[in-house]
Amino acid sequence: MDFAWTRQQLILKDSIIAFAREQLNDRVTERDRSGEFSREGWRRSADFGLLGLTIPVEYGGQGYDPLTAMLALEALGYGCTDNGLVFVINNHLWSCAISILDFGSEAQKQRFLPPMCRGELIGGQVLTEPESGSAAFTMQTSAVRDGDAYVLNGTKTFLTSAPIGDVFIVYARTSESRAVQEGFSAFIVTRDLPGLEMTKAWDKSGLRTAPMGQLTFTNCRVPVDCLLGAEGMGHGIFQSTIEWERGFFFASQVGVMERLLDQSVEYAQQRQQGGKPIGSFQSISNKLVDMKLRIELAKLLVYKIGWLKREGRMAFLEASLAKLFISESHVQTSLDAIQIHGARGYMTEYGIERELRDAVAGTLYAGTSEIQREVIASLLGL
Amino acid sequence: MHDQYRQQIRAFLMRHMPDYELQDDEDIFATGFVTSLFVVQLVLFIEKTCHVTLSRTDLNNDNLRSVDAIMALLDRKLAAENA
Numbered sequence: 001m002d003f004a005w006t007r008q009q010l011i012l013k014d015s016i017i018a019f020a021r022e023q024l025n026d027r028v029t030e031r032d033r034s035g036e037f038s039r040e041g042w043r044r045s046a047d048f049g050l051l052g053l054t055i056p057v058e059y060g061g062q063g064y065d066p067l068t069a070m071l072a073l074e075a076l077g078y079g080c081t082d083n084g085l086v087f088v089i090n091n092h093l094w095s096c097a098i099s100i101l102d103f104g105s106e107a108q109k110q111r112f113l114p115p116m117c118r119g120e121l122i123g124g125q126v127l128t129e130p131e132s133g134s135a136a137f138t139m140q141t142s143a144v145r146d147g148d149a150y151v152l153n154g155t156k157t158f159l160t161s162a163p164i165g166d167v168f169i170v171y172a173r174t175s176e177s178r179a180v181q182e183g184f185s186a187f188i189v190t191r192d193l194p195g196l197e198m199t200k201a202w203d204k205s206g207l208r209t210a211p212m213g214q215l216t217f218t219n220c221r222v223p224v225d226c227l228l229g230a231e232g233m234g235h236g237i238f239q240s241t242i243e244w245e246r247g248f249f250f251a252s253q254v255g256v257m258e259r260l261l262d263q264s265v266e267y268a269q270q271r272q273q274g275g276k277p278i279g280s281f282q283s284i285s286n287k288l289v290d291m292k293l294r295i296e297l298a299k300l301l302v303y304k305i306g307w308l309k310r311e312g313r314m315a316f317l318e319a320s321l322a323k324l325f326i327s328e329s330h331v332q333t334s335l336d337a338i339q340i341h342g343a344r345g346y347m348t349e350y351g352i353e354r355e356l357r358d359a360v361a362g363t364l365y366a367g368t369s370e371i372q373r374e375v376i377a378s379l380l381g382l
Numbered sequence: 383m384h385d386q387y388r389q390q391i392r393a394f395l396m397r398h399m400p401d402y403e404l405q406d407d408e409d410i411f412a413t414g415f416v417t418s419l420f421v422v423q424l425v426l427f428i429e430k431t432c433h434v435t436l437s438r439t440d441l442n443n444d445n446l447r448s449v450d451a452i453m454a455l456l457d458r459k460l461a462a463e464n465a
Contacts, residue, residue: 102438137418179411180418181443235418240438312437316422378419379426 003303009068013075019048020079028082028209032354035208037164041085046119050076050089055101059109060117067306070251074302077255081351083358084209086252091160091210092116094244096123099169100188103229103237108188112167124161125241126170126189126215129154134371136171137180137235141217143172143187145231149221150174150187155199155214160365162213163201166191169241170222171234184234188226195220206357239316245366246319247305250326253362254298257330260337260355261291267341278340287336294329301325317379324372327362334359387432387456392449394427406449421446428452434459 005013024041031038045051053069055061064072073090080086097116100108115121132138141154152172159168168189175183189196200214229237265288268279278284301322308315334356338345345352363369388406395404399415410416424446425436434456445455 179414179416181411181416181421236421236441236443239422239441312439313435314422314425314438314441317426375419379423381423 001304001307003067003300003307005071009071012068013071016048016050016072016075017079019044020076023048024080024082024085029348029351029354031082032084032208033348035203035211037088037209037211038082038085041082042088042122043119045085045089046117049117051092051119052097052113052117053093055097055113055117059101060114065306066248066309067303069248070302070306073248073251074255074258074299077252078259079255081259082209083252083256083355084207087207087210087249087361088122088161088164090245090249090252091125092123094248095125095160095241096167096169098244099125099186099228099237099241102240103186103233104188105225107225108228112188116167121166122161122164124159124165124168126156126159126162126168127238128156128158130157133158134368136238137184139171139173139184141170141172143174143185143222145174145224146221148224150185150224150227152187152189152195152217152220152222155216157200157214158202158212159215160210160212162198162215163211168215169228169237170217171238174231174234178232181235182232184238185231186228186234186237187222188228189220189222190226193220193222204361206354206359206361208357242366243305243309243315243319246323246372247302247309247315249366250298250323250362251302251306253326253330253359254295254302256355256359257291257295257298257326257333260333260352261288261295263352264288264291264337264340284340287340291333291336294333298322298326298329317376320367320372320375320379323362323366324369324376327359328369330359330362331356384453384457388449388453390431391428391452391456394424394431395449398423404449408449409447411443411447424452428456432456432460434463 023044049062052061053064053072054066057063076086100112116123127136129139143150143152170187170189171184173183174185195218197216198213199216202212204212268284269277271278305315305318305322337352341352344350399413429436446452
């Protein structure tokens with residue numbers, strides 16, 4: 001394994017941090033309160049090239065290798081305090097665009113990827129149902145072939161970007177009799193299809209600038225040419241997608257943790273109590289040391305995934321390990337940052353309490369911490 | 383070595399199929415024992431036991447559908463690595 005960064009990669013990292021600080025952090029506290037997605041931040045991110053990090057240049061992306069993309073996402077998390085916007089960008093990339101790139105036909109890639117990289121289309125994934133969360137493949141949504149279309153019926157919920165998205169990877173059951181590996185299919189569904197409607201917008205505790213909703217399919221006819229991969233490949237596509245999701249989403253959280261550490265160290269150096277900086281007290285400095293240790297371990301986990309993906313290897317186990325460790329580390333780091341900042345950490349206007357609300361979501365989406373432990377235990381042979 | 387790998391893979395599969403006599407040409411996905419995580423478990427076992435690296439493109443169901451199919455995949459991978 002080789003995680004040594006080139007000068008070009010480090011310059012890219014610096015440029016993303018500078019861009020995010022200057023262009024993406026306006027009115028975050030206010031927009032968090034009102035639950036407002038930043039269309040302007042989205043457009044600026046597209047112009048900067050963030051919406052097509054690993055998408056090849058011929059489809060309008062940047063063509064970065066997965067390890068470089070990891071560093072870019074870490075930089076985005078460090079520089080951008082609008083964690084909801086970062087979440088929408090990651091969801092667009094790793095839950096939608098990458099699946100089209102990996103499994104789509106040439107026509108599908110040409111149709112969807114360039115406008116997605118330009119930010120003209122916002123992508124998302126449609127998997128979870130009211131009665132199937134962690135056990136995703138107990139889903140009830142059906143897709144029945146009828147002539148030149150598949151007819152979809154069912155309800156999907158807790159969907160990131162449902163209120164703002166334009167194109168979704170939708171998973172549905174195409175066979176009642178076949179095993180889970182062959183009974184589901186994936187479809188590229190555009191928002192304008194008759195029979196697709198948003199039936200609920202969710203309000204939530206954290207990541208409030210990333211809108212979430214529920215979609216209902218009622219005799220929704222999806223053209224056959226919007227089938228992603230072959231019929232029955234849905235499970236395999238999902239298994240591939242979940243590697244990208246669990247691995248790459250959380251690179252941004254590593255960046256957030258590093259930002260919180262730097263902010264906390266600076267505060268601990270400046271804040272005086274009893275004539276001394278609070279960082280001189282071991283009960284504070286120990287917290288900062290533990291924050292640093294978690295960040296270093298988290299980096300090794302995500303960089304290994306980036307390296308594995310760059311080599312064309314699977315990273316399923318590694319992605320679950322990273323997701324579990326980083327999401328829980330992020331919560332602990334946010335709690336420590338609040339504690340170090342005292343009352344200021346708890347006040348909305350300082351932004352640190354928002355980091356905790358945003359961090360908690362990471363232990364839930366893309367498989368809860370409990371599910372990650374179940375997955376890892378299974379892969380250990382238990 | 384080929385026969386040893388076949389036996390180890392068969393034994394791995396049988397551990398997930400209690401009281402079932404799996405044939406080498408039998409479709410494992412049709413047995414009813416295969417869970418959603420099983421393919422990943424199988425791939426990790428093959429990589430660790432046979433010291434080969436499988437890529438995502440190797441993971442289509444037809445390559446893993448039976449003991450015979452898995453051995454054919456393994457033969458191709460070993461031949462490529464020794465070429």
